[in-house]
Amino acid sequence: MRHNEKVDLRAAGLAQSLAIACAPVVPVVAAVFTFLGLILSGGDLLASDAFSAITVFFVMIFGIRMIPYGTRYCAEALVALRRIQEIFLLPEYDQQIPVCKDANIAIHFKNATFLWDEKGRDFLRFSRFNQNLSFFCASFYWDIETDTIRCTSIDPG
Numbered sequence: 001m002r003h004n005e006k007v008d009l010r011a012a013g014l015a016q017s018l019a020i021a022c023a024p025v026v027p028v029v030a031a032v033f034t035f036l037g038l039i040l041s042g043g044d045l046l047a048s049d050a051f052s053a054i055t056v057f058f059v060m061i062f063g064i065r066m067i068p069y070g071t072r073y074c075a076e077a078l079v080a081l082r083r084i085q086e087i088f089l090l091p092e093y094d095q096q097i098p099v100c101k102d103a104n105i106a107i108h109f110k111n112a113t114f115l116w117d118e119k120g121r122d123f124l125r126f127s128r129f130n131q132n133l134s135f136f137c138a139s140f141y142w143d144i145e146t147d148t149i150r151c152t153s154i155d156p157g
Contacts, residue, residue, distance in 0.1 A: 005079045012075030019068035026064050027057035 031054050038045055 005082075008075050008079055012072045016068035016072045019071075020065065023061060023065045023068075027054070027061050030057045030060075 031050075034053055034057075035045060035050065
C-alpha cells in the first residue's frame with residue numbers, strides 16, 4: 001500500500017515541478033505561435049493587438065501556475081481517500097463487553113472457575129464455582145493460610 005501511495009505522490013510531485021518550471025515559458029510560446037499563425041494566415045498584426053494578446057497570455061500564467069498545485073492536492077486527496085476507504089472496509093469488531101444493568105455490581109462472575117498453582121502459589125488457574133457471584137469488591141487477595149481468595153468488599157449504599 002505504501003509503495004502505491006509513494007508512486008502516486010512522486011508522480012504528482014514530478015508533474016508539479018515540471019509545470020512550475022515550464023509555466024513562465026508558456027505565455028511567451030503561446031504569444032509567438034499566435035502571432036505566427038496570424039501572420040502566416042495573412043492577417044495584420046497591430047501593436048495594440050499584440051500588446052493585448054501578450055497581456056492576456058501573461059494574465060493566464062496565474063491559472064497555469066495553480067494547475068500543478070491542484071494536481072498535487074488531488075493526488076494527496078486520492079491517497080487519503082484510499083486510506084479512509086481501507087479503514088472503512090475493515091471488519092467490524094462486534095465482540096463488545098456487555099454493559100452491566102446494575103450500577104452496584106463492579107464484577108460479575110457467572111460459572112467462573114479459579115485455582116492457584118501449587119508450585120508457585122501465586123498464579124490463578126481455573127476451577128469451577130457452581131453458583132453465580134455478583135459483588136462489589138475493593139480488592140482481591142489470596143489468603144495463604146486457608147488457600148482461598150478473599151474479596152474486601154465495599155458497601156455500595
